[in-house]
Structures are given as C-alpha cells and as structure tokens.
Amino acid sequence: PCIHTGTDRCYMTSQNHGFAVNSDKLPSGWEVLFYNANDKTNEGIIHNSLPYFSVQFHPEHTAGPEDLECLFDIFIESTRACLSLTAINIKVELTKMLRYDPVYKMINDLPRKVLLIGSGGFSIGQAGEFDYSGSQAIKALKEENIKTVLINPNIATVQTSKGLADKVYFLPLVPEYVEQVIKAERPGGVLLTFGGQTALNCGVELQRCGVFERYGVKILGTPIQAIIDTEDRKIFSERIAAIGEKVAPSLAAFSVQEALDAADKLGYPVMARAAFSLGGLGSGFADNKEELKLLATQA
Numbered sequence: 001p002c003i004h005t006g007t008d009r010c011y012m013t014s015q016n017h018g019f020a021v022n023s024d025k026l027p028s029g030w031e032v033l034f035y036n037a038n039d040k041t042n043e044g045i046i047h048n049s050l051p052y053f054s055v056q057f058h059p060e061h062t063a064g065p066e067d068l069e070c071l072f073d074i075f076i077e078s079t080r081a082c083l084s085l086t087a088i089n090i091k092v093e094l095t096k097m098l099r100y101d102p103v104y105k106m107i108n109d110l111p112r113k114v115l116l117i118g119s120g121g122f123s124i125g126q127a128g129e130f131d132y133s134g135s136q137a138i139k140a141l142k143e144e145n146i147k148t149v150l151i152n153p154n155i156a157t158v159q160t161s162k163g164l165a166d167k168v169y170f171l172p173l174v175p176e177y178v179e180q181v182i183k184a185e186r187p188g189g190v191l192l193t194f195g196g197q198t199a200l201n202c203g204v205e206l207q208r209c210g211v212f213e214r215y216g217v218k219i220l221g222t223p224i225q226a227i228i229d230t231e232d233r234k235i236f237s238e239r240i241a242a243i244g245e246k247v248a249p250s251l252a253a254f255s256v257q258e259a260l261d262a263a264d265k266l267g268y269p270v271m272a273r274a275a276f277s278l279g280g281l282g283s284g285f286a287d288n289k290e291e292l293k294l295l296a297t298q299a
Contacts, residue, residue: 001013001036001037001038002034002035002036002037002043002044002057003034003035003036003037004033004034004094004095004098005031005032005033005034005035006033006091006094006095006098006099007095007098007099007100009098009099009100010037011034011067011068012067013043013057013058013059013067013068014057014058015056015057015058016058017056017057020036020041020042020043020056021042021045021056022042023035023041023042026045029047029048029049029050030045030046030047030048031045031046031047031048031091032044032045032046033045033046033053033054033055033094034055034056034057042056043055043056043057044056044057046090046091046094047090047091048091049089050090051078051081051082051088051090052090053074053090053091053094055068055071059071059072060072070097070098071094073097074090074093074094074097077093078090078093110144110146111146111187111188111189111218111220112146112147112188113146113147113148113149113185113186113187113188113189114141114146114147114148114149114187114188114189114190114191114220115149115150115151115178115181115182115185115187115189115190115191115217116134116137116138116141116148116149116150116151116159116165116190116191116194116195117151117173117178117190117191117192117194117195117199117202117203118130118131118134118150118151118152118157118159118160118194118195118199119131119134119152119154119157119173119194119195119196119198119199128157128158130194130195130196130199131157131158131159132158133194134150134152134157134159134194134195135158135159135164137191137194138150138159138164138165139164147166147167148165148166148167149165149166149167149168149169149181149185149187150164150165150167150168150169151168151169151171151173151177151178151181152168152169152170152173152195153170153171153172153173155170167185169181173195173198173199173202174202175202175205175206175209175211178202178206178211179206179209179211182211182212182215182217183215186215187217188216188217188218189217189218189219189220190203190212190217190218190219190220191220191221192219192221192222192224192227193221193222193227200227200231203219203224203227204224204227204228207219207224231275232275233250233252233273233275234252237250237252248271249266250266251265251266252275253296255296256293256296256297259272259292259293259295259296260289260292260293260296263286263289263292268286268287268288268292269285269286269287270285270286270292271283271284271285271286272284272285272286272292272295272296274298283295
C-alpha cells in the first residue's frame, strides 16, 4: 500500500525491491510523490517544476492490481507536451488525475451503534462467506469502539458466537422484524452487505418503506441504489459500459425464449446468471441450447 502525497489516497502496488530513497536527503527541487503506508519509506519522487518523476514500485502491475497504470498516461502526455514545446506541470497533472471526488456523501461522524443484518449457511454444505465477512465486520466495528447489534436467524454461525456482537437477535430477516429491532435499539447506522441476498432484499424493502429515514439510520458501505443497480443485470451492464470497463458482452432476458435468442446473438458457450436470485439458482455455463434451456427454466 502506497500513499500519494498530493491527495493522501492509498494505492495497492506490486513491488520486488529491497532498498529505498532517503526522503530526508532529496536534492533541492525534488519532493516525495509516494510513501509506503506500512513503514513510511519513500516510494516515489517528483520534481516541483521540471517534467521528471519516478516511482519505486511497478505501475504496470502485471498480474496484480492496476491502480496506478495511469502513471504511464501522464508520462506519455508529458513526452508529447515536450515535443510540441508545450509547458506542463507533472505534479499538478498527477494530482488532478489521482484526485477522487466521491459520488456519494461521505460519513465523517461515526455512529455509536451499528446494526448488522447477518447470515450464514442455510443448509449443510452451503458456503459460509457471509458468516466470515460478517464476523470480520463485527470485529472491525468493535475495534472502533462502536456497539454492534446483529440480526441473524441462524444460530449455527461464527458471528452469533457469544462475546462477538454486543447484542444478537435470532429473528427472520424480514422488514417487519428488522424494523422492530431498529425501533428498539435505535442504531446510528446499518450494514446490509454481510447477509447475502436475503439481507440485500430486506434492506432494499426497508429503504422503499422509508424505515431508515424514519429512524435516522444511515446506510454504511454500499449505497442502496448501488445494490439495486448491481442486482439488475441489465442496469449493471449499462453502468459498466458507461465507465468504459472491458467486460464480456452480455444481454438481459426475461424468458426462456429470450435467453435462447440472446445466446444465439452472443454465441456459445455462454454463462447464465439469474438476477435477484437467492443462492445462485439458475446460474451456470451452457455449451448449447439444451443446457441453456435447462438453466433458464430453473431461474
């Protein structure tokens, strides 16, 4: 993890070195561009007026995160500017490119109590990723001295273990019960993304009914609209296309015949993913019409 000094944003980087530049002995005109979030060692330098900069990590991030591939864009832009004798300030351009203006309002005042709508495997052999993530969320909140209230209908989970959450309600994840807990506990915030599809559906319904607004509960983490957009495969595909992300082409279908027609346009093999699904029913790979028809019938 490296911190950019101009924006204080953290970026994951790929590294394989065992040395660093001494930030305290930089020549005149040079400044720290990046520093390591763990040991504060130098990870990059930049000149405050000349078009020179360098980093101590691999911005190409091959086989790793691509957070800072954009550094190559700045380098190419500066090269072209110099060839055309155009003045360019690398430091300003880098800061402009790496600055992030949040789309959603950031919550600065942390709530004192948070409600977590949790989950676990509903049957033997079912994956327990939400039990794990929910448990980690509770631990993280406790580290910040935030009281945790958990709703989870499954007693056989890690997150419902004694001593983890401050208070546990073994209740069904339906809006009526969750609203009663909110009314009794009055949490300042709620986490919806640690209980699988059931928690997401419940959270969306509570938002539509105005429950969160009525009791002054802030949505923490993923916003409700982002959850809705992600669940609707057509809207999600449109959002991905809008930001220019390179993904496999896709089409939305609302019937078995529409799914077969879509597969003919895309070409086999295809991956079918059911929208608004619980447990992934109706999802899978199909190499031909017969296999896709079977999947689409289950969705």
